[in-house]
Amino acid sequence: MGLQGFLFVSAILFGIGMFGFLARRNAILMLISIELMLNAVNLSLVAFNAYDYYAPDDTGAIFALLVMAVAAAEATVGLALVIAIIRTRQTPEVDEYSDLKE
Amino acid sequence: MVTLRNIIHSAIAMMVCFGSLAGMYALLGAPIVAAAQVLIYLGAISVLILFAIMLTQAGDANLPSPFHRQAALAALAALVVVGLIGWAVTQTDWGNVTVIIAVGLATLSRALFTDYALPFEILSLLLLAAIIGAIYLARRPEDDERAN
Numbered sequence: 001m002g003l004q005g006f007l008f009v010s011a012i013l014f015g016i017g018m019f020g021f022l023a024r025r026n027a028i029l030m031l032i033s034i035e036l037m038l039n040a041v042n043l044s045l046v047a048f049n050a051y052d053y054y055a056p057d058d059t060g061a062i063f064a065l066l067v068m069a070v071a072a073a074e075a076t077v078g079l080a081l082v083i084a085i086i087r088t089r090q091t092p093e094v095d096e097y098s099d100l101k102e
Numbered sequence: 103m104v105t106l107r108n109i110i111h112s113a114i115a116m117m118v119c120f121g122s123l124a125g126m127y128a129l130l131g132a133p134i135v136a137a138a139q140v141l142i143y144l145g146a147i148s149v150l151i152l153f154a155i156m157l158t159q160a161g162d163a164n165l166p167s168p169f170h171r172q173a174a175l176a177a178l179a180a181l182v183v184v185g186l187i188g189w190a191v192t193q194t195d196w197g198n199v200t201v202i203i204a205v206g207l208a209t210l211s212r213a214l215f216t217d218y219a220l221p222f223e224i225l226s227l228l229l230l231a232a233i234i235g236a237i238y239l240a241r242r243p244e245d246d247e248r249a250n
Contacts, residue, residue, distance in 0.1 A: 036119070072232075
């Protein structure tokens with residue numbers, strides 16, 4: 001498959017995540033889309049690390065692990081925020097959160 | 103998976119996607135990252151998201167449309183980004199490197215605890231802050247009154 005194949009997969013995954021984040025109305029699905037985009041970046045990091053013949057160190061893999069930990073923290077806080085806002089507004093649809101507009 | 107109407111189906115599709123990504127990490131010679139992917143994403147984040155969905159879903163909220171009005175614009179923006187990245191990937195000369203450099207557990211651990219020790223420690227602090235923040239945010243306000 002080669003480096004380019006992995007990068008294409010990563011780009012497509014990022015595009016799907018971006019579309020989901022911008023187009024969906026459900027707050028939880030927006031968080032899922034963010035995870036998808038982070039995974040896409042992780043995939044490209046690991047792919048670049050695997051095919052970097054001239055500087056064979058593990059920087060890409062370490063960065064992927066760090067990104068995973070940050071993604072876990074982000075998912076925790078994001079889901080807590082979403083649960084709190086759903087508890088007060090009784091709906092997960094983000095376009096119903098229009099208090100500041102009115 | 104981002105077009106499915108039922109959000110639980112989306113979450114299960116996301117788990118499938120994370121699992122196949124773990125397989126790709128293993129293909130790329132990074133079994134550590136694959137194991138971390140399975141543990142963190144399949145084990146922790148997926149369960150967290152499924153929990154959040156089941157806590158918040160009031161019955162089956164089958165709405166007329168799961169998309170915003172700007173869905174077409176969003177699709178266009180995503181396609182433009184994918185096209186730009188794809189164009190950059192095809193236009194760049196990557197050399198003819200076909201050998202996959204495997205990540206060794208020993209070298210990775212040594213690098214993580216020597217060169218990257220500071221980011222590692224900062225990360226543990228970040229996770230602590232995230233835990234405290236999540237507990238504070240997700241707590242019901244009336245629990246305070248009952249505790250007092």
